[in-house]
Amino acid sequence: MSSIRIRTKRIDGKTQIRTLITHPMEHGRNIDKSTNQPIPAHFIQELTVKHNGKVIANCAVGGGVSKDPYFAFMLKGGEPGDKITISWVDNLGRQDSEEHIIK
Amino acid sequence: MPVNRREFLKKSVSLGAYSMALASGLVKSGPASAEWIAEQFAQGKLEETLKTLFKDAKITESDKIEIQIPQIAENGAVVPITVTSHLDGVDTISILVEKNPVPLAARFDLSPELEPFVSARLKMAETSGVIVIAQAGDKLYSARETVKVTIGGCGG
Numbered sequence: 091m092s093s094i095r096i097r098t099k100r101i102d103g104k105t106q107i108r109t110l111i112t113h114p115m116e117h118g119r120n121i122d123k124s125t126n127q128p129i130p131a132h133f134i135q136e137l138t139v140k141h142n143g144k145v146i147a148n149c150a151v152g153g154g155v156s157k158d159p160y161f162a163f164m165l166k167g168g169e170p171g172d173k174i175t176i177s178w179v180d181n182l183g184r185q186d187s188e189e190h191i192i193k
Numbered sequence: 194m195p196v197n198r199r200e201f202l203k204k205s206v207s208l209g210a211y212s213m214a215l216a217s218g219l220v221k222s223g224p225a226s227a228e229w230i231a232e233q234f235a236q237g238k239l240e241e242t243l244k245t246l247f248k249d250a251k252i253t254e255s256d257k258i259e260i261q262i263p264q265i266a267e268n269g270a271v272v273p274i275t276v277t278s279h280l281d282g283v284d285t286i287s288i289l290v291e292k293n294p295v296p297l298a299a300r301f302d303l304s305p306e307l308e309p310f311v312s313a314r315l316k317m318a319e320t321s322g323v324i325v326i327a328q329a330g331d332k333l334y335s336a337r338e339t340v341k342v343t344i345g346g347c348g349g
Contacts, residue, residue: 104308117316119294135229146304152234154290154298154316156271162312163303 094176094188098168105168105192107139109176110160117153131181139163140175168192233297239289239324242296246287247326250333255280258327258336269317269342276311278327278334283309285328292321317342 093112098105111134118131131153139147147163170192177187232245243252261275276286286309287300293316301311309327317323320341327334 108312115316117295141306144304144306146306148228148302150229150233150300150302152295152297152299154293154295156314156316160273160312160314162275162310164308164310166306166308 092188093186094178096174096176096188096190098174098190098192100168100170100192103167105165105172106162107165107174107176108160108162109139110158111137111178111186112158113178113180115153115155115157115159119153134159134178134180136179137161138175138177140173140177141165141168142173143175233300234295236294237296239291239296242289243326246297246300247328247333250331252326252333252335255327255334255336258325258334260323260325260336260338262323262338262340264339265341265343266317267343269319269344272315272317272340272342274313274315274323276309276325276327278309280309280327280329280334282329283327284330285326286311287326287328288313288315289324289326290315290317290321291324293318 095110097108113134114132115134116129116132118128120129121127122129133153133155134151137149137151138145146165149161151159172192174190174192175187177185179185233242235242235245257279259277262272266272274288276288278286283303285300285302288298289296290298298315299313303309315323317340321339323338323340325336
């Protein structure tokens with residue numbers, strides 16, 4: 091299952107894009123209380139949003155964003171059938187991508 | 194066409210000047226190019242981060258940036274923020290938390306197809322100012338809100 095969930099909603103000719111991503115977003119300064127060892131940094135660094143294949147948002151993200159991050163954007167226009175693609179890359183080089191069709 | 198020495202020299206000089214301008218950040222490499230730059234996410238004080246991000250460019254306070262954020266956050270691990278701007282031509286929105294070890298939370302490069310609007314959720318280590326910087330072309334605008342945090346978000 092993808093780590094990315096995408097919801098869109100058309101409001102007054104605009105399209106609200108919301109995404110919820112499952113990710114630990116560890117910034118590397120936390121201590122694991124059971125082992126007393128630091129928890130290694132593991133967080134999303136880059137998030138890309140595309141509309142019909144064209145990049146509309148490029149985001150540089152830090153460990154200061156909450157666990158299981160939520161982001162929302164507002165697209166001017168957007169039609170039913172348009173494709174929204176959201177992808178991320180984290181500091182360990184892992185990545186995921188998900189597509190969504192505007193209803 | 195043969196390239197004579199004078200032409201060649203002229204071209205290499207202008208190319209050199211261009212790459213220098215690029216390196217010093219004078220020439221923007223276009224919107225939607227937010228690659229992750231470690232320096233910008235370094236631990237340090239807010240002022241240092243701002244300097245890394247914007248050099249010494251002037252930042253003007255603006256009431257045309259609206260920050261929706263709770264005044265009191267019971268849980269610093271999840272502080273919802275929504276930024277709406279009424280400025281024209283905003284291409285980048287940066288969100289910074291003054292007292293976090295890493296002040297920069299996220300930087301959003303937005304193409305003209307998007308409204309100058311963004312929502313996210315922040316971690317906040319302690320009561321702190323939250324600063325939003327909107328960049329429109331070569332102009333920088335800022336807005337600020339203070340959030341009182343009752344339980345720190347450092348523990349995740």
